Amino acid sequence: MFRLVNRATVIASVVSFLGHCPVTAADQSSSTDPIVVDGKTFALNGDHVSYRFHVDNSTGDLLSDHFGGSVTGPIPTEITGAVNGWVGRPGRIRREFPDQGRGDFRIPAIRIRQTEGYTVSDLQYRSHETKRGKPTLPGLPSTFGDEDDVSTLVIHLYDDYSDVAAALSYSIFPKQDAIVRSASIKNKGKSNITVESLASLSVDFPYEDLDMISLRGDWAREAHRERRKVEYGIQSFGSLTGYASHLHNPFVSIVNPETTESSGEAWGFSLIYSGSFSVEVEKGSQGFTRTMLGLNPSQLSWNLGPGENLTSPECVAVYSNNGIGGMSRSLHRLYRNHLIKSKFATADRPALLNSWEGLGSTFNESTIYELARESADLGIKMFVLDDGWFGDKYPRTSDTAGLGDWVPNPRRFPEGLAHAVNSITDLKAANTSTNLRFGIWFEPEMVNPNSSLYHEHPDWALHAGSYPRTQTRNQLVLNVALPEVQEFIIEAVSNILNSADITYVKWDNNRGIHEMPSPSTDHQYMLGLYRVFDNLTTTFPDVLWEGCASGGGRFDPGVLQYFPQIWASDDTDAIERITIQLGTSLAYPPSAMGAHLSAVPNQQTGRTVPVDFRGHVAMMGGSFGLELDPANTPEADRAALPGLIKLAEKVNPIILKGDMYRLSLPEDSDWPAVLFISEDSSEAVLFYFQLNPRVDQAIPWVRMQGLDPTAMYSVDDNATYSGATLMNLGLQFPFDTEYGSKVVFLEKQ
Template sequence: MRIQTPLATNVVGSLFPLLALCQDNANWISVGDDGRSFSLSSSNVSYQFHVDPLTLDLIHDHWGAYAAETVPDFNGVVSGWGTAYTYRRREFPDLGRGDFRVPAIHIQHSDGDTVSAFSYTGYDINPGKPSLPGLPATYGSEGDVSTLIIHLYDNYSDISADLYYSIFPRYNAVTRSFRITNNGSRDVTVLRASSWSIDMPNEELEMIDLYGDWAAEARINRRSVTYGEQGFRSSAGYSSHFHNPFLALASPSTTESFGPVTGYSLVYTGSFSADVERWSTGWVRVLLGLNPLHLSWPVAPGEVFTSPEVVSVYSEQGLGGMSRSFHSLYRNHLSRSNYTFETRPPLLNSWEGLGFDFNQSSMVKLAKEAADLGCSLFVNDDGWFGTDYPRNNDSLGLGDWTPDPAKFPDGLGPYVEQVDNILVQNTSEHVKLGLWVEPEMVSPDSDLYKRHPEWCMHAGNHNRTLQRNQLVLNLGLQEVQDYIITVIESILDSAPIKYIKWDNNRGIHEMSSPSANHANMLGLYRVIDNLTTAHPEVLWEGCASGGARFDAGLLHYWPQSWTSDDTDGLERLYIQFGTSYPYPPSAMGCHVSAVPNHQTGRTTPLAFRAAVASMCGSFGFELDPSTLTQEELDTIPKLISTQQRINPTVINGDFYRLALPDQSNWPAAMFVSPEHDSAVLFAFQIRSALKPLPPPLKLQGLDPDAKYTVSNGTWEQNWSGSTLMNIGLSLSWPTSDYESIILTFDRH
């Protein structure tokens, strides 16, 4: 429905009663009887704001636990050195009218000025949720989600803004994005676009975010929110290793299991900015959206700019409750792959075994060795392509996606047929083949670059800086998009390839303009949308030197991403626990590699490495089977069998971080099925210690009234859910480092 409201008159401060206008969706969206106060609510949460009666500016009231009424700020006008706009908790803050805090929207008009004055004009309420043109976003039917659209207009510039709020009641989640329409006769430029903006009250808060670098992703960072600006951003052209497009704000007393927390996740893969600013009033402004250094987006007359979506969830069950909301929402209403809820095949990747030095015979031999271990997917990594510039090292051939005739003289078809004829050990299942690709990149020594040097990202006559001996293709150009779609389609048409590992191994330098990054992202989304839609039978995995693009944007298109190039078992515990704050473990890929680990030099037991890898949706190996001992060859099939048995619970279950590796020598986590009838526990000992003794491990998420059979595969015990959660387990650990225990729980 569309409601147009007249200019408001002054009203005295009072409780704003709410009149439900969306009866079909369980009153998830309600509007005050004055037509100017709004609430998106479920039984657990409320998001509330209203229209200022004098200026028609939007004022934020509340985001958190459910509240039956909207309560205005009774502090009245706050005096100070600023204007009235300085001392308001604004919902869509602009720049230039006296609000000196960081704005959510910043537009440069054709005459050069950057003042905006958006005023409320009306609203719509729609069941379900519209898609975002050209962008990944959450989705759902009217039984899952309802959407409020707030209409604003700047009469001075003829620019309209539509704010899209959607509530997913089942997940305690609200999403937000906006659209800017140029209704004037001259171009304007969007300089800053924060999809989420909120002014929180004066409360003591701590910010949690994820920082890192290559092979050290997703380290948990928790700090107090003090006066002034604090935040983080990626200027790498991608979401990046350095910072993840996620943050949370929590009370200092909030823990994993108790206390209030709001989480914010940007559904986007490019450069981004997260800004948290505590003002003189103590209010805290939270902004999440595009990085203004990489925006300056031109909007011609009649055109529309759409901001990416931000998902926010509220939890009173601590950071764990926040994570479970994100996980469930993203599995059910963001990821759209056929494999999202499916058990993933155990795989062996060729890279650690053969690198660039292989041919068809050696690859088939390695695939047979993988099958003998129990792997049903064999992945041919880098080095399989290139004719004039064969990919025999990492300086050649990127962009030339044709099989190297020296390695595969008859093309991929006969090679894949040979692999497909291999039987997996002790099964009737045949091995499937997957390929590594890096389609967004080009080598200077390649046929593609020789033909089209103008296709790479470059800035005038500046140096075209190489990183990992390669350049970035400009996917902002449609001809580049079409080329990538065509060559990947030709690969998939040439043979029954069942898995694609899509890599990206460098950031973007020398952009032709600030807007080139967002144009590149829109082009990337078009390419991946086309390919994944046309080939739903393929299991797609994202990779960017590990976790440099582990974000909600790409999770929309493929069900899993390579979490890190660091495959050391201990380091992976930190990386995976951190990544799980916003992203479901079902979307993580983790493999068992050889020891000593080639990144850290550390040697950990095979069972420990396998247990860490089994905590992820996708499990596999990065090693050369010919170098394994007989004991390892005998053990790996058993580890795969265990992993496949518990993988459905890992894929579909609710995830509980019981003890973090940052805080305990005995980190642990568990997955509980949605019906609470099964669970799997992963527990670890980092260092052997005589004292102190390990604390009892209290489980979570079980049915307290049910009895569970607890098993490690060789013994069984029966305990009630209440005993397991309130007394806990006292696990017995060997006197050795890097130990692991996997227990399963089955309800009677």
């Protein structure tokens, strides 16, 4: 039975704790210095954010002081109550890298199983180092920047009992108010250890009420926003599919209950990883909220021999006091400028037509040429040949065969793929001197049992001993953890790209991973896949690469390192796509979204939506395109397509580089609206929609955001209003029918 302590004892405890966290020069530093260190206190400062922590002199533990708006000068020391009950002092404080055991019963950021079987750790501060710029992570995608963009602090920890070392790398991007952290574990002992869980970032928030926002869904309904109160206990989500998945995205936001799109505090956390992940949010008994992102413990169990180390993926953390929208814009700017390596990150996204909805897998050289010619006549600049072009002994005439045999089907291309490509790239886009570009579809991580590859290398498919090899879509997953599989994929894709004038690749992935030989295989797979991505994108820098995984099943920051755009969803229904694209934009820049105008009735929903509405939704993505056969498109729709393509090309530079403001959401309003403001703030474009008909009702106003209140703006080269009027009063737009849409240009005078 624990005794209660009196007031004098509590005060003595507080005074004792204050002695371990003195006010120092670091506490008084200017927030303009990216990293300030004084003794064992640390401050990372952005333009509008401060992240501060210190070393507890009595335990060597790292304790959190503040993550939020900029603070300067001395900060009050957090008061901890006396220890009563079962929760020890480690469970009553805010910790930077919580390990398991010793009185903290909350979820740990690190759990190591020693050779003897125990999982207790005691990682204590040893040293630190700072540097301008930022190193890369070995084998993993990571943010980048030069000495003017980013600064890095590395904290070294050590467990004297197990000889395990940890290095926590913190990088601060001041202009984006972003902190990026990863953790590296090294075995310096003489016996093997097993890392059973490893979080990239763990943040303990103070005692207050908070909400959490995440993205959930499934195939064809990705990125649906989910907001809920953070309750006592653990609220968690993640992926066990082997990939980031449609089910949940490796992103979470923590906000105050009163925070909205445009006001209030918001923190965003985004894991730069494409494999199985875990997000855990726990409100502990003391009222602190721990938020943690990292590798999924169910698919880790990573063995470390003497001298070996394991590095976690990076996790990005941003802060905004301008609401959820401000948080999103910080992530967008960071990812556009300091994550996506491609030269196409913010440029050269040609309007394209993908062959799938027009032809499926039934085509030959003459039919794809005719589809490409019709596309060029509309003003399309890129023709993409989707599934079905490959396979010799096992031709890809359906989804039952051919995956893995990346050679052109000789029956479909009797004169070779290059001949077909050349005939298409000789075409000119209508009313231009621009030649049509050619793109092609791959699914290199997969194999059909009906393929030469599988017959020659059945051991290359992921499997667990004698358990059945579960097929999905008639296919298995190649074990990309194997170096020989990596080399095969690199060579197969390279051979095709070298054989013809191909300047675009759609990289697909159409199933999750079921059976694995061991839990650690998933992370080994990701390391192998990143090696493949890095090799191919470095070898072919002039190819525009698009990621796809049955739509948005792998829409994550890890893929964005290599591919500047990702297909957001297989659901091309324009009404559904508004929700999907605005949800995706919580974490990811619109420049990274592939979005296409498709035929109606829509393949997924059977809904018929006006062609202008479909086009307006699609051009809110960085990669605008068509999914239809022009020859079988109604005449009125076909006549509208050239104008929509030109409009998409006009707005595209603003979508690629500008700031996005979600003015109203489809889940909250029948009039969702989005404003994009150009990088130099000289112009803006408003997308405004009506989802349901309104009869005999006043017309709502839509208020802008992010404009200069003192400037005048021309609206569609017509009326001129001040920024203050447009933001505080707004504009009205009438619609005659349901599914109405407007694209409105604002030009700063």
